[in-house]
Amino acid sequence: MYKYLTLFFSVTLFCCGCKSNSVPNKFIQPNAMTGLLVQIHLIDGSLYNNVQVQDTLYKYGMGKYLAAFKRFNTDSAQFRKSLVYYSNDPDKLSAIYDKVDLRIKAMSDSVNQVQAKERTATHKADSLRLDSIKKANMKPKTAAQKADSVKQLKVKQAINLKRDSVKKLNHRLKPNAVPIK
Template sequence: MNKLWGIIIIGVTLLMGACKPGTPSEFIQPDDMEDILVDYHLARAMAEQDGGPYEETNYRQALYIEAVLQKYGYTKSEFDSSLVYYYKRADRFVDIYEHVAERLEEQALLLGATEGEIGKYASLNANGDTANIWSDRTSLAMMPLPPYNRWDFKVAVDSTFKMGDSFLMQFVSDYMYQDGVREGVLYVSVSYDNDTIISRNIRFSGGGINQLRIPEFNDHQIESIKGFFYLGDGSHRTTTTRLLFLSNIQFIRFHKKQEEKQEVENMLFDESNDEKQKDSVAPGIDRERLSPRIMRR
């Protein structure tokens, strides 16, 4: 009897596994979709990197993406319909993009953004006067539908922070929109020990490098840093693809250079001494001789 029950349980388990919903055969399967999306973003980045007018960039992107689809044996119509299928199943789409992000981060040229402003901070660690202190995920896929339209973060504050630190947050954005308004937002706030809060935000609607700068505040210690990414235009549901992919997220901290601070202090000290000594010239000394003269021939 126990053996019979064991067979029944195994049979039910196998049946439940067989009934688990999969991707219909008319759509691109998840593994292939992941491969295509990795090459898709790299192709778009290559087109952006070549530069030129907006129309030329769009034309190159279309050619590169067509080459990617030919590589995997799919048409643009099949790709677009598969995007719509996964988009309507947001949880599955986000899972796919988690893997896409991991694979893109392993590439030597992450979305082609290893030069310029992004690249020069890419190899920095959390030490030094200029440091990349971002320890959270560096890539993110967002949709204008809750809960995928907002991502909150905190930056760890420790003893290496100093008064007078300033910050730069930057990232690469890549929109995959079939229609609709692109409304990306980054918000960051820095709180200090005297209840002062400095906050900044930027809106970004296109692809490429985006930067947000937070100025120095000299008189107090930093207590916390937090913020969020937000993707708007989600007031109504749609079956068309609206996806924002963020990559190479960095948060750079700049210490105020000690030599600059010392130079300012020395300047103030010299000016103070000049004021004190201005009217204390010893008797018998000709002030005229102490003044600079223009030598004439």
């Protein structure tokens, strides 16, 4: 009798210890769940960036969510059931969300690269435009412009001479002043 009890408990323990890692067919498979969660989170992000007026999320969001579910051949009820199933197995859910995180980061990096290329292209265009403006300003001056600039230079020199003479005069009027060289 002792042998039968030991055998019974051993078989029971062995059967309970064997756990299947496969996901039942009634739930969304991990790869499809990863893609669906990426789409759901992208839709959430786009909706929360819009101006939120009453019923905005319902008005604009339902169509986007339904399109995502249709793309993955599922519906919201099956998505909820699958999410509950994966929530009961944290290791599987963590693995799925690691993949979701990687995919969203890859998308973000590609968008950032495109934006950086656009910024450099606009920067180059702006710098070329500024260079052409500078070159236009650096054209050789005509004789009239040169004569005008010579007149302006003479006026500036005259003003500077007057300032110097005023400084010397003020300095001479002060007692114990050290002469300016």
